[in-house]
Amino acid sequence: MPAIEQSSSKSATAVPTGVALPSRLELGFTLDGGLTRMVPLRQEPPWRAIRSFRNARRQAVIHLHNVSGGILPGDSLSLTLQAGPATRVQVTSVGATRIYRHRPDRCGSQLATCIRVDDGAVLEYLPDTIIPFSGSRCSQSTSVSLGQNAGFIWWETLAAGRVASREEFGFDFFHSDCVIQSETRPLAMERYSLVPAELNPRSVARFGKFNYTATLYICHTGVGQSVWPDLESRISTLALARTSETERWGASTLAAGGLVIRGLALEAHQITTALYAFWDFAKKDLWGEPALPPRKIN
Numbered sequence: 001m002p003a004i005e006q007s008s009s010k011s012a013t014a015v016p017t018g019v020a021l022p023s024r025l026e027l028g029f030t031l032d033g034g035l036t037r038m039v040p041l042r043q044e045p046p047w048r049a050i051r052s053f054r055n056a057r058r059q060a061v062i063h064l065h066n067v068s069g070g071i072l073p074g075d076s077l078s079l080t081l082q083a084g085p086a087t088r089v090q091v092t093s094v095g096a097t098r099i100y101r102h103r104p105d106r107c108g109s110q111l112a113t114c115i116r117v118d119d120g121a122v123l124e125y126l127p128d129t130i131i132p133f134s135g136s137r138c139s140q141s142t143s144v145s146l147g148q149n150a151g152f153i154w155w156e157t158l159a160a161g162r163v164a165s166r167e168e169f170g171f172d173f174f175h176s177d178c179v180i181q182s183e184t185r186p187l188a189m190e191r192y193s194l195v196p197a198e199l200n201p202r203s204v205a206r207f208g209k210f211n212y213t214a215t216l217y218i219c220h221t222g223v224g225q226s227v228w229p230d231l232e233s234r235i236s237t238l239a240l241a242r243t244s245e246t247e248r249w250g251a252s253t254l255a256a257g258g259l260v261i262r263g264l265a266l267e268a269h270q271i272t273t274a275l276y277a278f279w280d281f282a283k284k285d286l287w288g289e290p291a292l293p294p295r296k297i298n
Contacts, residue, residue, distance in 0.1 A: 070098030134170030
């Protein structure tokens with residue numbers, strides 16, 4: 001295992017107005033003797049990936065730690081995941097991603113995620129809920145590149161804020177930009193902004209009465225395009241069965257190589273239960289094996 005490149009802790013010295021506090025976590029994964037092993041390439045506070053575990057499906061399971069407890073004002077965090085050929089990787093977080101209140105002497109916080117899944121590899125990225133605190137400002141970008149016969153499963157859940165503290169939509173803004181592409185074409189491109197002071201997030205075209213929204217991408221570049229409409233139809237039936245006054249779900253085929261499932265819910269546990277159900281259904285259908293939820297550690 002190569003040495004981990006680390007920087008010193010964040011300085012306590014005052015930071016000039018508008019200067020970002022950069023931090024990088026770069027993890028590679030290789031196949032060694034039939035087992036997937038993590039190769040930490042770079043770790044800078046507050047990121048930590050202490051070790052990988054092996055689950056019953058022989059995946060390397062990695063828990064991402066943020067020792068700051070969340071994304072602080074001025075943070076510029078960069079996450080890179082590189083799944084080498086034929087590897088099996090599952091990445092999760094140890095808790096919700098909290099985006100803290102903006103400070104006048106700092107710029108808005110930023111999170112950039114870059115994921116590469118090489119030929120024959122499968123990577124599941126299953127982070128916990130993003131919770132933007134009142135007065136927070138955050139922009140995130142996600143770039144995913146898939147090789148031949150590569151699998152990628154990713155979900156993202158966004159809360160309206162600290163719901164238990166009645167801080168729904170108290171954040172200043174939350175921007176998100178996402179691109180998923182194969183070696184031949186883009187599979188999905190999405191960009192949105194939530195600025196509660198400018199556009200009412202309670203509009204029926206946005207959150208409506210709900211407090212949580214989720215997106216689940218299921219991608220497999222080794223599957224023919226004719227497979228996806230049928231899978232979409234069957235998952236849509238499952239989504240319709242879950243839809244009620246407290247939940248809304250739907251599915252749609254991507255331009256190629258995958259599908260997307262979206263949902264809204266009043267309660268966080270409804271989102272979690274539904275995501276696991278859709279994930280398990282698609283995993284059995286496309287890979288012939290059940291989904292295996294990551295064991296959380298603290």
